[in-house]
Amino acid sequence: xxxxxxxxxxxxxxxxxxxxxxxxxxxxxxxxxxxxxxxxxxxxxxxxxxxxxxxxxxxxxxxxxxxxxxxxxxxxxxxxxxxxxxxxxxxxxxxxxxxxxxxxxxxxxxxxxxxxxxxxxxxxxxxxxxxxxxxxxxxxxxxxxxxxxxxxxxxxxxxxxxxxxxxxxxxxxxxxxxxxxxxxxxxxxxxxxxxxxxxxxxxxxxxxxxxxxxxxxxxxxxxxxxxxxxxxxxxxxxxxxxxxxxxxxxxxxxxxxxxxxxxxxxxxxxxxxxxxxxxxxxxxxxxxxxxxxxxxxxxxxxxxxxxxxxxxxxxxxxxxxxxxxxxxxxxxxxxxxxxxxxxxxxxxxx
Numbered sequence: 204x205x206x207x208x209x210x211x212x213x214x215x216x217x218x219x220x221x222x223x224x225x226x227x228x229x230x231x232x233x234x235x236x237x238x239x240x241x242x243x244x245x246x247x248x249x250x251x252x253x254x255x256x257x258x259x260x261x262x263x264x265x266x267x268x269x270x271x272x273x274x275x276x277x278x279x280x281x282x283x284x285x286x287x288x289x290x291x292x293x294x295x296x297x298x299x300x301x302x303x304x305x306x307x308x309x310x311x312x313x314x315x316x317x318x319x320x321x322x323x324x325x326x327x328x329x330x331x332x333x334x335x336x337x338x339x340x341x342x343x344x345x346x347x348x349x350x351x352x353x354x355x356x357x358x359x360x361x362x363x364x365x366x367x368x369x370x371x372x373x374x375x376x377x378x379x380x381x382x383x384x385x386x387x388x389x390x391x392x393x394x395x396x397x398x399x400x401x402x403x404x405x406x407x408x409x410x411x412x413x414x415x416x417x418x419x420x421x422x423x424x425x426x427x428x429x430x431x432x433x434x435x436x437x438x439x440x441x442x443x444x445x446x447x448x449x450x451x452x453x454x455x456x457x458x459x460x461x462x463x464x465x466x467x468x469x470x471x472x473x474x475x476x477x478x479x480x481x482x483x484x485x486x487x488x489x490x491x492x493x494x495x496x497x498x499x500x501x502x503x504x505x506x507x508x509x510x511x512x513x514x515x516x517x518x519x520x521x522x523x524x525x526x527x528x529x530x531x532x533x534x535x536x537x538x539x540x541x542x543x544x545x546x547x548x549x550x551x552x553x
Contacts, residue, residue: 231492235426236484238418241544246413248550252402260394267380268369277364281330284314288326289362296355303347304355308362319345319355326359334360407545414544415482422485427477435476440469483533486540495543497536505535 229242274287282288288311294304313323325337337357345351370376377390384390447457458468489495497505506519509531516522522531 230421231488233488236422236424236488238422238485238488240421241418241485241489242547243549244414244417244421244544245549245551246410246417247553249406249409249413252399252406255395255398255402259398260391263394263398264372264391268372268376271376271380272367272369274365274367277366278331280364281328282313282326282361282364283366284327285366286313287311287365287367288313289365290326291360291362293358294355295358296350296353301350301355304357322357325357326361329359329361331361331363334358407542410545410548410550411541414548415541417548418485418489418544419482422481424477424481424484427480431480432473432476435479436469436472439472439476443468482537486537489544490536490540493543495536495540497532497539501539502532502535505538506531508538509534 229240229244230238231241232238277286290309290311291307292305292309294301296304311317311323311326313326315323317323319339319341321339322337325335325339329335335358337359338354339357340354341347341350341352343352372387372390374386377384377387381390381393384393443457444454447454450457452460455465458465463471490497503519506522510516510519510522513522516525
C-alpha cells in the first residue's frame with residue numbers, strides 16, 4: 204500500500220469552484236473562497252545570493268574532507284596530542300569521590316580543552332593499560348561553586364588509543380566522492396556550481412515562503428469538505444495512538460507528556476488540517492483562474508525536484524512507487540503555482 208506524502212499540504216481535495224470577479228482583479232472569489240489579493244502582493248525583499256568565492260569552495264571541500272575522516276587504533280605508542288584516548292577515571296576531593304567526577308569508557312579528544320586545565324595533558328605519554336594519579340585543582344570561577352578552587356585527584360586508566368586522519372584533496376579522493384569529477388580542478392568547479400545552486404534554491408525558498416504565507420493571510424475559506432477534514436484528523440490521531448502504543452503508553456499519557464490534554468490536542472489537529480486544506484483550496488483556485496495547466500513535462504520536472512529535496516528517494520521511479528500519484532500531482536501543482544506567485548510578487552526593501 205502506497206503511503207500518502209504530507210510534505211506541503213495534507214492529502215488531495217475534490218472541490219468544485221465557480222470563479223467570479225473582474226479579470227483585472229488581483230484577487231478572486233468562489234462559492235467558498237475569497238482571496239483579496241494574490242497577484243502583485245508586497246513582501247520583504249529577499250537578499251540575492253552572494254557570489255561564490257574560492258574561500259567558500261575551499262571551506263565546503265574541507266568540510267567534505269573532514270566528514271571522510273578515518274579513525275584507526277593505535278597500539279604501538281603512547282598518547283599524543285590529537286589522539287582520542289578511551290579512559291576510565293575517578294575523581295576525589297579531600298579523599299572522597301564526588302558526584303560527576305567519575306566515568307568509564309570515556310572517549311576524550313586530547314587537546315579539546317573539554318576538561319579542567321592539565322587533565323588532558325596528564326594523559327599524554329601514557330600507554331594502553333597504564334593507571335596513574337593526576338593532582339590538579341578546579342578553577343576559581345568553575346561553574347559548580349561547590350568545587351570551585353578546590354584541589355582534586357583523578358585516578359586515570361588508559362583503555363585504548365585511536366587517531367583520526369583527514370584525507371588529502373587528491374584526484375583519487377575526488378574520484379571516490381564524485382560521480383562527475385575526475386580531478387581536483389574539476390571537483391572545485393563542481394562544488395562551486397553546487398554552492399551556486401544552493402544559493403539560488405535558498406533565495407527562491409525564502410521568497411516562496413513569504414509569498415504563499417501572505418496569500419494565505421489574504422484568503423478566507425467559508426466551508427471545508429467535512430469528509431476530508433474528518434479523514435485527515437482521524438489519520439493524524441490514529442498515528443499518535445500508534446506511537447503511544449509503540450512506546451507502551453496510554454494515548455492520554457503520551458499526549459500529556461507532550462504538553463497536551465486529549466481535547467486540546469484534537470482541536471489543534473483539526474485546526475492544522477484545515478490550514479493544510481486551505482492551502483490546497485487556494486492553490487487550485489488560483490491555478491484555475493490563471494489557467495496554470497501542469498503539463499507532463501512540468502510534472503516530471505517537479506518530481507525530479509522532489510527527489511532532490513526529500514531524503515530517502517534515489518530517483519523519480521522510487522518516489523512514484525512509494526507515493527500515491529494523486530498526492531504527487533497535488534504537491535507538484537502547489538510548487539508550480541507558488542513559483543508563479545513569486546514571479547508576480549513585489550519585493551519591497553524593509
